[in-house]
Structure formats: structure tokens, C-alpha cells
Amino acid sequence: MAEQTTSYQDEPATRSRFGMPAPGQALEGPLLAWILLAPALLLLIVVIFYPVAHTIWLSFHSLNLSEPLNNHWIGWRNYKNILTNPVFGFWNAVRFSILFSVAVTVISFVIGFAFALILNERIRFQTLWRGLALIPWVIPYVVVAYLFFYMFNSQYGIVNDVLTSINLFGWRPVPHPLGWYGGTGTLARVAVITAAIWNRFPFFTLMLLAGLQTLPQDLFDAAKVDGAGAFARFKLVTLPGLRGIIAVVTTLSLIWSLNEFAIIWAMTNGGPGVATDNMVIHIYRAAFIEQGISRAATMSTVWLLMLLVFTYFYVRIMEGKAGVE
Amino acid sequence: MSRRAFTRAVGLGLAAAGTAGALDLTSVAAAESISFANWASAETATKANIDKALAAFAKANSVTINNIAIPFDQVLQQLTTMTNGGNPPDVMQLSGNWPYALGGAGALAPLDKFADSVPDYRKDAFPNSFEVGTYKGVLYAVPWTITPHGFWSAKDLMTQAGLDPAKPPTTIDELNSQMDTLRAKLPADAYPIGIDISKTEYALVGFWPWIWTFGGNPMVDDGKGNVTINWADDGTVAAFQWLQDLVKKKLTPPDQAIKAERELMANGKIAFKLDGPYLSGIFANTNPKLSTKAAVNEHFEVTTTPVLKAGNKPVTAADIHNLGMSSQAKDKDLAWKLIRFLTTNAEVIKTFLIPQGGMLPIKSYNSNAAYGPSYADKIDQAFINDVIPTMRPPAYGPRYSTAATFIVTALQEIAGGADVKSRLKQLNDAVKTVYSS
Incomplete structure (x- = not known):
């Protein structure tokens, strides 16, 4: 260490007045750091910052690919249009995005937690069950979407087959096949949310199971000695012990669900009407089907801001958790 | 890293890039x-x-x-x-x-x-x-x-329902009457008519003939790119009301796209449908019993779109x-x-x-x-x-595809039970916004 310090102190004498080393001298210090960081920074600028900046720039223009030559600066008009004119369906997409995300996250969490608690017990073939529970999570989104698309198909789907075959002493709750992708859209919402839950709950199972295995057995034993029942142990030991993990996984799930595309697009295209139109699908349709690039850029910018606010709270939660620990 | 080594590395990289560029130019010039x-x-x-x-x-x-x-x-x-x-x-x-x-x-x-x-x-x-x-x-x-789409009718289903397969409907009244008969006689999983109610621009291609048949003219191009828009005219309202009634009376599948409906028709589950001449080939690929044109002709008939009143001219997109x-x-x-x-x-x-x-x-x-x-x-x-x-031809134009997404959205919502007149009025405002923005 002493030798290195001496060598470093000697070096300035050989450097040029611009801080560049003389020929044959090694590059060190801030210059070397910038040179080494430059490719990564360049990549970040090209891949992330430039597209975001260009999207914001486009949002103040009138670019529509059906008339690309008629592109000019229009100020805040796109923002005013999407935020105030119901024709553009922005707030409908926000509403469904929130409904979808909350429903998928809450229900997946409950199911995933239940599975985690079961798989945390000493049961036969424990490893096998744990492996099987992960299957829905490893199946690609599009495959999940088509699987459920056909299951809910009104003509030949298994869901209608099962529902119409229910016969309770002559009472048939569903006498005719249901049009899952038609009507007012309520059933379509149920279908896409169900598919997403099936795909998502193993994530909760995996993460919560890992958390459960880190909880000290002593606490459970002490609670038992103090007379706590199973529910009390769950409420007073398990839940507080998993609070940090629960905060992380639910937040991640909310963000993923807010950006869900494949399952909804493959199952309903956002229909019927706009019943399952979430923000990502709404933006995709505006950009690539309606060719309204600037309108899509505007919605993307607003959505980005909304997600940034959400992420801010996510980071605050994480910082809070770190402080506790 | 010494400066010399750094300079050498950059030089080598540039040389490699230059060589690659030259090779690329050579390959482009090689063949037309x-x-x-x-x-x-x-x-x-x-x-x-x-x-x-x-x-x-x-x-x-x-x-x-x-x-x-x-x-x-x-x-x-x-x-x-x-x-x-x-x-x-x-x-x-x-x-x-x-x-x-x-x-x-x-x-x-x-x-x-x-x-x-x-x-x-x-x-x-x-x-x-x-x-x-x-x-x-x-x-x-x-x-x-x-x-273009012609009016296909499945002779087998018509016979099964007691209708004359040689006399497919020529007017909307006949069509409605025959659909009621088919609904009464066919099993629940078979439908009298297939209407594409998917959220695709192509669904509109299939619905234009019905709009025009009912006397609707919601979008008219003057040939110079100027489009007159009125999605709330009487004929258009009547066409969308007819669509809603079809779904309510279970005369058409409530949520199927054209591909699924073609498969259903090939397998004896749909009696009437507007579709193109290539449907013969689709039938052949879907049902081995329809693998030849002769077989398709034996089981299906094609005529023009039924008209609203006798004497009117039939129309298709x-x-x-x-x-x-x-x-x-x-x-x-x-x-x-x-x-x-x-x-x-x-x-x-x-x-x-x-x-x-x-x-x-x-x-x-x-x-x-x-x-x-x-x-x-x-x-x-x-x-x-x-x-x-x-x-x-529909009123095609640069803004048509954008408008079409609003139209098929309304089509789906009306098929699902939305109030026809108010939804079409809302659609009219949306389409006018598309063309004026």
C-alpha cells in the first residue's frame, strides 16, 4: 500500500497540463473511470434516455403515420385532448389498468400465500409439489393467454362445458353457454384477470415460501408456549416477519400488472368495446393501429409520470424497510 | 492500460469496422x-x-x-x-x-x-x-x-330446419323469418347467422353491407378525400339495432371473430354468413368432407346480400x-x-x-x-x-383505419347491449374528431 501511494505521488510530475499521462504511462484516476464507463453510459443514453426524451418530444407534435409529412409542433394540445376528451378513452384505460392490477395482485397474493403456507409444512413429496406449483409461472405469457382464450371460448371452451353441465337436483345455474368475450365486458374482465392470476400466484408462492423458511422457529415455539393459537401465530409472528417481503412482491406485482400486455391482447384485444383496454394496450393501439404516434407518445409520457410517482412510493417503502432492519 | 495500447485498440476497431463496411457495400452491389x-x-x-x-x-x-x-x-x-x-x-x-x-x-x-x-x-x-x-x-x-363477400347459406342446416335450401333469403324480412325458424329447430350450439364481432378493422368489412342494406350511409367520400360523417342516420341505427337483436335472440354467436365463425360454418354450426369466395378453400382445409369444390357446392349456396325491400339493389363491400x-x-x-x-x-x-x-x-x-x-x-x-x-367501396382514406377502431369498438358495445342511438351518437362525435384532428 505504501509503495502504491509513493508511486501515485510521483506520477503528477510526468503528466501533461491536461492531466493526460506521458507516453508509456498508465491511464489512471477519473480519466480511466470515464473511459471505462463511456460504453455503458453511451448505451444508456442510446437505449433509454434518448427514446424517453424523443417520446416526450413527439408528444408535443402532431405526428400521425397516415400523414407523416403533416407533422408539426402543437404544444400541449395532445395533453389537453387525452386528459379532457373522453373520445380518446385515456381515463377508461387508467381505470381498467388499476382494477386489473389490484385484482390480480390481491387475489394472486392470497392464493400464493395459501400455497406457500401449505408447502412450508412437512408434507409428502414436498419437493415435487413445490416444483409443480411453479409451472404456471414458467409458461410464457402468450401460451397462458391462448390456453385461457380457448378455455373461455363460448363455443368450445371447457369453462362453459363445466358450467352448463352443473345440475343440482334439477337446478341448472348456467343453462346456456356464456359469451365470455361479448356482452357488457364483465365476463371478459373476469377471464383476463383469471388468466393473469393463474400465471402470477406461483411468484407469490415462491417468494413467500422463501420468506417463511427464514422465520426463526423459536418465535413460533415461544408464541405456542404463551398460548397463541394457529391464527394468532399467523397474525402476530408470520405476517410481521414477512412484512418486508410482502411489500416488495406486491409492489412488483402491481407494476407488472399495470404494464400487462400479452395476456389481454391475445385474449380480447382490449374488447369487447373498451372493457379490457388497459393503458399499455391503449397506447399500442393508438400508435400502431390508429397510427397516432404523437397521441400514443403523450399517453406514454403521462403513464410514465404516473408510474414514476408509484415507483417513488415503492422506493420509500424499501428505504423504510431497510431502516427497520 | 497505456495510452499506446488504448490507441492501438481503437485503431484496430476502426479498421475492422471499415473492412466490414467495405464488404457490405460489395455484397449490396452484387445482384439486383x-x-x-x-x-x-x-x-x-x-x-x-x-x-x-x-x-x-x-x-x-x-x-x-x-x-x-x-x-x-x-x-x-x-x-x-x-x-x-x-x-x-x-x-x-x-x-x-x-x-x-x-x-x-x-x-x-x-x-x-x-x-x-x-x-x-x-x-x-x-x-x-x-x-x-x-x-x-x-x-x-x-x-x-x-x-368480395357473398351471402353463403348452408343447405344441410336449412334442410334440417325444414327450409328449402334452394331458396335462401333474398330480403331482410325473409332472412329474419328463416333465422327464427333455424333458431327454433337447431341445437343451442348452432347459430342461424355468423356476424364478425371482433375488435378488428376487418369486422367492419363484414358489416358495411348490412349498414348499406338497411339504408345507412354513415361515411361518404366525395372522391376528393372529403368525407361526410353521420353515424346516427336512420339506416345505420336500424342496422346496429338489428345486430343487437341478433345477439339478444341468440341468432349469432355473441363473441366470435371471422376465423372461428368460418370453422363453425365448416362444421355445420352456422347457417348463413357473408364471406369471400376463398371460403371454399377454408372449408376444404377445415373439414375433410368439404375437400373438393364439388362437395362445397353440394352443401352450400352463394347469393347476393339480402335487400331491405324487394326491388332494392343488393350491395357488398x-x-x-x-x-x-x-x-x-x-x-x-x-x-x-x-x-x-x-x-x-x-x-x-x-x-x-x-x-x-x-x-x-x-x-x-x-x-x-x-x-x-x-x-x-x-x-x-x-x-x-x-x-x-x-x-x-367504403369511404376509404388515410383516417379510415383510425376511425375503424372507434367504429368496431361501438359495434362490440352495441352487440353487447349498449343503447343503440346514444352509442352511435357518441361514435359520430368520435369519428368527426378523428377526421378533424
Whole structure:
């Protein structure tokens, strides 16, 4: 260490007045750091910052690919249009995005937690069950979407087959096949949310199971000695012990669900009407089907801001958790 | 790292990049090539045949062909992106509004000069087949296959319901009456009629004939690109009310897209449907019992769209497949040569166009000695003599595709039970916003 310090102190004498080393001298210090960081920074600028900046720039223009030559600066008009004119369906997409995300996250969490608690017990073939529970999570989104698309198909789907075959002493709750992708859209919402839950709950199972295995057995034993029942142990030991993990996984799930595309697009295209139109699908349709690039850029910018606010709270939660620990 | 080593590394990198660039330039200059974007290559049923046709052109002209396969529902999006990115295909297969959307955006080359250089080219064509490739008086796409929707009826289901299969409905009243009979006699999983209620632009192609039949004229183009919009006119309201009633009375599947409905019809689950002449081929691929044209003719009948009142003229949408040329094509003469080859070459016609099921773009070809026998059956003759003459172009234009997404959204909501008049009024405002923005 002493030798290195001496060598470093000697070096300035050989450097040029611009801080560049003389020929044959090694590059060190801030210059070397910038040179080494430059490719990564360049990549970040090209891949992330430039597209975001260009999207914001486009949002103040009138670019529509059906008339690309008629592109000019229009100020805040796109923002005013999407935020105030119901024709553009922005707030409908926000509403469904929130409904979808909350429903998928809450229900997946409950199911995933239940599975985690079961798989945390000493049961036969424990490893096998744990492996099987992960299957829905490893199946690609599009495959999940088509699987459920056909299951809910009104003509030949298994869901209608099962529902119409229910016969309770002559009472048939569903006498005719249901049009899952038609009507007012309520059933379509149920279908896409169900598919997403099936795909998502193993994530909760995996993460919560890992958390459960880190909880000290002593606490459970002490609670038992103090007379706590199973529910009390769950409420007073398990839940507080998993609070940090629960905060992380639910937040991640909310963000993923807010950006869900494949399952909804493959199952309903956002229909019927706009019943399952979430923000990502709404933006995709505006950009690539309606060719309204600037309108899509505007919605993307607003959505980005909304997600940034959400992420801010996510980071605050994480910082809070770190402080506790 | 020493400065010398750093400089050496940068020098080597630049040298390598330069060499690669030089090699790339060499390869570009090596052979003349032409690119062709189409969905025929993206579909299993037609891929092998279009590949053969393109190989024949490449061989005859000593060129290489870059065959770009794009799924049907992504064609406009992909072509727009490629064009705006400066890398459009030289020749492209188009349909519906796409020649207007791309032509209006300056992505397509005017073809009038080329088309007019061929004697009687426009004269020997079906009515309106050139019009659906013309925007503001400029021809942007020429017809390739003529594929309007005719009224298909399933004879077996009609017989099963006690109806005369030789007398498909000719008026809306007859249609409604026959659908009620079919509903009463058919099992619950079979439907009297199939209406595409998907959230796709193509669903509108299938619904335009019904709107016009009920007397609706919600969008009218004056030929100069000016569109008059009224989605709340009486005829349009009546057509959408009829659609809602069909769903309520379980006369049509509530949530199926056209592909699913074709499969249902092939398997005896749908009695009536508006669809193109290529449906024969789809039936053949779906149901082995319908593997020949004779079998399809035995089980199905095709007529024109039923009319609102006796004496009215039947109508259908001018839904054809056409060919366009990019305005950025470097060798436009070669591009035109490919277009002519694809529309007139005997091998292309025999190996691709006839098996595909559409009518040939040169009208006289459909009845000449070489190809006429392929179109001699009753269904094809019905298309040639009865259905095609009723073709009418919708008010296509650069904003049409944007408007179409609002229209099919309303179509789905009305089919699902939304109040017809208020929803159409809302649609009217939306479409006017699209055209005024």
C-alpha cells in the first residue's frame, strides 16, 4: 500500500497540463473511470434516455403515420385532448389498468400465500409439489393467454362445458353457454384477470415460501408456549416477519400488472368495446393501429409520470424497510 | 492500460469496422434484388404456392427476391413502419383501406402511367376493382384477386330446419323469418347467422353491407378525400339495432371473430354468413368432407346480400386484394414487371391465384379456355355474375383505419347491449374528431 501511494505521488510530475499521462504511462484516476464507463453510459443514453426524451418530444407534435409529412409542433394540445376528451378513452384505460392490477395482485397474493403456507409444512413429496406449483409461472405469457382464450371460448371452451353441465337436483345455474368475450365486458374482465392470476400466484408462492423458511422457529415455539393459537401465530409472528417481503412482491406485482400486455391482447384485444383496454394496450393501439404516434407518445409520457410517482412510493417503502432492519 | 495500447485498440476497431463496411457495400452491389411483402407467405395454406410463383419470376428475370412474410393483421402497421424507417418493400400485397392509407401518406407510387401502358387493362376488369385502389384520382394499387363477400347459406342446416335450401333469403324480412325458424329447430350450439364481432378493422368489412342494406350511409367520400360523417342516420341505427337483436335472440354467436365463425360454418354450426369466395378453400382445409369444390357446392349456396325491400339493389363491400409499389422502389420498371407477372403469369394463376379461391383480376380470364373451367362451378359463377357487380367501396382514406377502431369498438358495445342511438351518437362525435384532428 505504501509503495502504491509513493508511486501515485510521483506520477503528477510526468503528466501533461491536461492531466493526460506521458507516453508509456498508465491511464489512471477519473480519466480511466470515464473511459471505462463511456460504453455503458453511451448505451444508456442510446437505449433509454434518448427514446424517453424523443417520446416526450413527439408528444408535443402532431405526428400521425397516415400523414407523416403533416407533422408539426402543437404544444400541449395532445395533453389537453387525452386528459379532457373522453373520445380518446385515456381515463377508461387508467381505470381498467388499476382494477386489473389490484385484482390480480390481491387475489394472486392470497392464493400464493395459501400455497406457500401449505408447502412450508412437512408434507409428502414436498419437493415435487413445490416444483409443480411453479409451472404456471414458467409458461410464457402468450401460451397462458391462448390456453385461457380457448378455455373461455363460448363455443368450445371447457369453462362453459363445466358450467352448463352443473345440475343440482334439477337446478341448472348456467343453462346456456356464456359469451365470455361479448356482452357488457364483465365476463371478459373476469377471464383476463383469471388468466393473469393463474400465471402470477406461483411468484407469490415462491417468494413467500422463501420468506417463511427464514422465520426463526423459536418465535413460533415461544408464541405456542404463551398460548397463541394457529391464527394468532399467523397474525402476530408470520405476517410481521414477512412484512418486508410482502411489500416488495406486491409492489412488483402491481407494476407488472399495470404494464400487462400479452395476456389481454391475445385474449380480447382490449374488447369487447373498451372493457379490457388497459393503458399499455391503449397506447399500442393508438400508435400502431390508429397510427397516432404523437397521441400514443403523450399517453406514454403521462403513464410514465404516473408510474414514476408509484415507483417513488415503492422506493420509500424499501428505504423504510431497510431502516427497520 | 497505456495510452499506446488504448490507441492501438481503437485503431484496430476502426479498421475492422471499415473492412466490414467495405464488404457490405460489395455484397449490396452484387445482384439486383426486389422485395415483396405479402401475407400469402405467412399463411400455411398459400405459402408453398406463392413461393413457387416468386421462384419462377426470379428465374425468368435473373433477380433475387426478398420475400417478406407479414401476418394479415399486421400488414399496415409493418408497411407503415418500414416505409417511415426508409426500408419499404418494393412491391406489396394490400387489402381494404391500405392503398388509401399508404397512398395518402406518400408511401406508394402512382401506377396510372404503368396501368395505362397496358392496352385494355382497365377495361377488362370487374367494376370498382380499380376504384378501390384509387385515392383522390390517383391509382395506387391494381387488383390482384377479387374477393368480395357473398351471402353463403348452408343447405344441410336449412334442410334440417325444414327450409328449402334452394331458396335462401333474398330480403331482410325473409332472412329474419328463416333465422327464427333455424333458431327454433337447431341445437343451442348452432347459430342461424355468423356476424364478425371482433375488435378488428376487418369486422367492419363484414358489416358495411348490412349498414348499406338497411339504408345507412354513415361515411361518404366525395372522391376528393372529403368525407361526410353521420353515424346516427336512420339506416345505420336500424342496422346496429338489428345486430343487437341478433345477439339478444341468440341468432349469432355473441363473441366470435371471422376465423372461428368460418370453422363453425365448416362444421355445420352456422347457417348463413357473408364471406369471400376463398371460403371454399377454408372449408376444404377445415373439414375433410368439404375437400373438393364439388362437395362445397353440394352443401352450400352463394347469393347476393339480402335487400331491405324487394326491388332494392343488393350491395357488398369492394373487398379485394391488390398490389402496390413503393414510392421509394429503386427500379420501378422491375417492380411493375413483378406486379404484371403476379397478375397475368399462367403459372402464378394456376399455382397460386386459382387455388387461393379469389376471382382473377383480368375479367376475361375467368371465362377463357385456360382458366374458365376452374370457375365453372355454381358458387364461383354466383360470385362472378351476381356478387362482384354489387361491390361498393367504403369511404376509404388515410383516417379510415383510425376511425375503424372507434367504429368496431361501438359495434362490440352495441352487440353487447349498449343503447343503440346514444352509442352511435357518441361514435359520430368520435369519428368527426378523428377526421378533424
